[in-house]
Every structure is written in C-alpha cells, then in structure tokens.
Amino acid sequence: MAPSAIETVTVPVPEVSALKLQVLKGQYKEAPTTFDKDAETGKKGFEAAKYPHYLPTWNRGQYYQPLQPFEHVDHGKDADPSFPNLLPEGSTVTHLTPTIGTEVKGIQLTSLNSAGKDELARLVAERKVVASETRTLRTCLSRRRSSLAVTLADTTSTQHRGPRKGTQRSTSCIAVLGTTRSTSISRNRISSVAWHSDVSYEQQPPGTTFLYILDKPETGGDTLFVDAAEAYQRLSPLFQERLHGLQATHSGIEQVNASAARGGIKRREPVVNTHPIVRTHPTTGEKALYVNPQFTRDIVGLKKEESDAILKFLYDHLAYGADFQTRVKWEEGTVVVWDNRVTQHSALIDWKDGQRRHLARITPQAERPFETPFKA
Numbered sequence: 001m002a003p004s005a006i007e008t009v010t011v012p013v014p015e016v017s018a019l020k021l022q023v024l025k026g027q028y029k030e031a032p033t034t035f036d037k038d039a040e041t042g043k044k045g046f047e048a049a050k051y052p053h054y055l056p057t058w059n060r061g062q063y064y065q066p067l068q069p070f071e072h073v074d075h076g077k078d079a080d081p082s083f084p085n086l087l088p089e090g091s092t093v094t095h096l097t098p099t100i101g102t103e104v105k106g107i108q109l110t111s112l113n114s115a116g117k118d119e120l121a122r123l124v125a126e127r128k129v130v131a132s133e134t135r136t137l138r139t140c141l142s143r144r145r146s147s148l149a150v151t152l153a154d155t156t157s158t159q160h161r162g163p164r165k166g167t168q169r170s171t172s173c174i175a176v177l178g179t180t181r182s183t184s185i186s187r188n189r190i191s192s193v194a195w196h197s198d199v200s201y202e203q204q205p206p207g208t209t210f211l212y213i214l215d216k217p218e219t220g221g222d223t224l225f226v227d228a229a230e231a232y233q234r235l236s237p238l239f240q241e242r243l244h245g246l247q248a249t250h251s252g253i254e255q256v257n258a259s260a261a262r263g264g265i266k267r268r269e270p271v272v273n274t275h276p277i278v279r280t281h282p283t284t285g286e287k288a289l290y291v292n293p294q295f296t297r298d299i300v301g302l303k304k305e306e307s308d309a310i311l312k313f314l315y316d317h318l319a320y321g322a323d324f325q326t327r328v329k330w331e332e333g334t335v336v337v338w339d340n341r342v343t344q345h346s347a348l349i350d351w352k353d354g355q356r357r358h359l360a361r362i363t364p365q366a367e368r369p370f371e372t373p374f375k376a
Helices: 036-041 113-127 135-142 147-155 184-188 228-233 237-243 252-260 302-320
Strands: 092-095 103-105 129-133 174-177 206-214 223-227 247-251 272-276 279-280 287-289 294-299 323-329 333-337 343-347 356-363
Touching: 092 333, 103 113, 113 129, 113 206, 113 333, 184 287, 223 356, 228 287, 228 302, 287 302, 294 302, 333 343
Parallel strands: 103 129
Antiparallel strands: 092 103, 129 333, 174 356, 206 333, 206 356, 223 323, 223 343, 247 272, 247 294, 279 287
C-alpha cells in the first residue's frame, strides 16, 4: 500500500520576503562544504546513493541570521472545497482512516496550477496527511532540479532553513533526512519512535510540509502520523477548557547541543518560544494539541510536577492513539504532504544495516500559533 486544509489571525509585523544568508568570519571556523562521500561512492558496505546530488552538505562557514517575523497567508482558506483543479477526472482518492491519511492517485503535484496548489493546501489541512505518487518527481530528481522546492511549495512565503540539518547542495531550502541506518538507536534506546511536530520551537513553525523519497530500504523506514486535532476532540469538555489559555515553552537549544556533541554544525543560534497548548487551524478552524516530547519543555505558570504530569498525559494520549494515527509505507516516487500544525510524526528506524533511507523535505513556515476561545 502506498503511503498512504474561520478567520485568520496574523501578527502585525513587517513582511519579510526572504531570509538573508551571510558568513561571519572569526565566529565560526570556515571550511569547505562537505558531504557524505561514502554515501556517494558506496563505500563502507553501502550501495552508492541513487541521487548523489541530493546528499546532505555541511558548510561550517555558513551562518544564518535569525528568522524574521512575516505575515503568513494560508492559501487553503479560499480554495474550492470540491478540488476541481487538484483532482481531475480519472484521479482516485482513498481515505486510509476516518480522520487522517489520504492516498491520491492520477495527479501530478509538480504540474499543479496556483488554484490546484491552494486546493492541495486545503485537502492537507482537512485530511492532515496526503500521499501521492508522481512520475514527474523522478524526472526532476534525475535532472537535478532543486527548483522542485519552488514548484511544490510556492503557495507559502518563507521556506524554513534549519540551524543544524544537512541541506541539498544547490539550495539551503531542502533539508536532507537520513541516508543510512543509525545504529545508536539499538545501543541506547529500546525504540526509535520520537513523536514531534517539526521545529515547533520557531516563532512561526511550519504548516504544509512536503517530504519525498529518494532511496528506500527493502522494507522498513515507515513514517507514523497522529491526528492532533482528533486527539483534542477525544478529551472531555472540562479537560479541554482547562487546557485553553495555557502556554508551553518550546526549545531548540537541546537539539543544537546534541548535534554539536556529535561534531555537527550550528548555522543559527537556537531559540525558545512559547505557544498555546491548544492551537487553531486558520483554514478549518479545528483545534489541535500542540505539545510534543522532542521540543516542549514546560507549561508556563505551573510548578514542575504539575507541568510534567499534564505534559506526560498529553504525550501518552497522542502516542497511544492508534485509532487516530496513520502509517506511511514509502514507495518509489512517493510524495507525502502533511500539516505540521495539526499532526505529529515519527520516523521508524528499523531497516537492515547496509540499506539506505534517503529523503528530502521542504518546510514552509506558517503563522504564529494562536488559539480561539473555548466552546463546549
């Protein structure tokens, strides 16, 4: 099975069209851009990467300025809910579960017009995770078209540039995810499951996000997704009401420190931001739980024991909610589009040593999380 979008609230700040990039001499050791040469050539028991130009690079002389606030426009809000431009005659739609996960066949994501992309944003907001197989993707990859990022994600205004991940050689907008198996999981942890919403510590975290497969293992390497809006709906009205108005701290410091301890890079100073525990989606108006064990640290205003108890309950509620989760089983040519505002996900690191799991992610930022008043 293949893996199987109310009123918008914006922050009144100057619009920033792009993030500036500069090299700060003396602050960081300058070095040539490096990449995983063993993965490119196939050394150390691995076959050569299928798309070596998509292997991650790390430039230690590269430094990003802090992300700047901008006004986000959610294009799914005004899209046609019947999806005439996204789903042409002959396309098929299969819902994988009642609330989350949809497989779409017979469309070309890279050929969508503006209206079609808006409809995609709406469908993703409604169904949380949408998977599609597109042959055009293979052509873009084989011809080294890093402009794929713009082709897929130009319905949003700012692409996220991470402070530590390796990026595709010709653009810093494409994050490259895992090219081998990390054996540290089997040594130090009993499970590779790590639920999170991408970079939730940013002031304006991601919204509609794209992930596409480059190399995949024979079996394994699936991705789990959980519907954080349905998780909120499962709570009692009294508990929902208690969560409204609470803010949680999200931190990127620990992630950068862990990367540095392994010899990784730091392109930008880590940040800490507070977000509502219950956030509202600007297109659907749905409320969703917005805390995750990877980046959330505490609930503002509560004592540690109180904060820990509530957060643990919410983390367990999301992790154990198999009846509002879906699972992506990657196939060649698959593109998965999901909404980071109303979902969490986890990769499964379970494939055999010597095989490769290599993906690329496009991560457009969205609005600053906000909540609307509680209604029983």
